[in-house]
Amino acid sequence: GGKSKVKEDLKKKISGITFEPQWFTDEFVQESKDRMLISLPEQLQQTLIEDLNVKFNFAIIRTLKFAQKYQQQMIDGASPEKLERLEHKEGMVGLLGWPLYHYL
Numbered sequence: 499g500g501k502s503k504v505k506e507d508l509k510k511k512i513s514g515i516t517f518e519p520q521w522f523t524d525e526f527v528q529e530s531k532d533r534m535l536i537s538l539p540e541q542l543q544q545t546l547i548e549d550l551n552v553k554f555n556f557a558i559i560r561t562l563k564f565a566q567k568y569q570q571q572m573i574d575g576a577s578p579e580k581l582e583r584l585e586h587k588e589g590m591v592g593l594l595g596w597p598l599y600h601y602l
Contacts, residue, residue, distance in 0.1 A: 509581070513573060517566045527555040564588045 520526045531550065535543045567588075571581055 509572070512565060512569045515565070515569060517562065517569070521562055522559055524555050524559070527558050531555070 531554070535546060538546070568581065568584060571584055576584075
């Protein structure tokens with residue numbers, strides 16, 4: 499099987515993100531998801547609603563928390579090895595929207 503690593507460009511960009519407290523709420527994620535869905539054709543909306551189960555919002559918030567922790571580790575000067583350990587400890591492969599490079 500292949501291994502995964504966080505994209506290098508994301509690693510560089512993440513230090514400049516200001517994480518807003520409201521991003522970490524179920525209400526915010528749900529409202530954002532609803533706004534995105536409303537712009538799509540109805541059939542596609544229905545398909546996505548069926549696919550995005552109740553764990554989706556939780557998974558997005560988990561991913562945001564991981565990204566925030568990753569950012570703080572970078573700011574604190576963590577070594578590349580420490581950052582890689584954090585990625586694997588947090589199970590980054592299961593994080594939604596966390597861009598990866600897959601390699602063999």
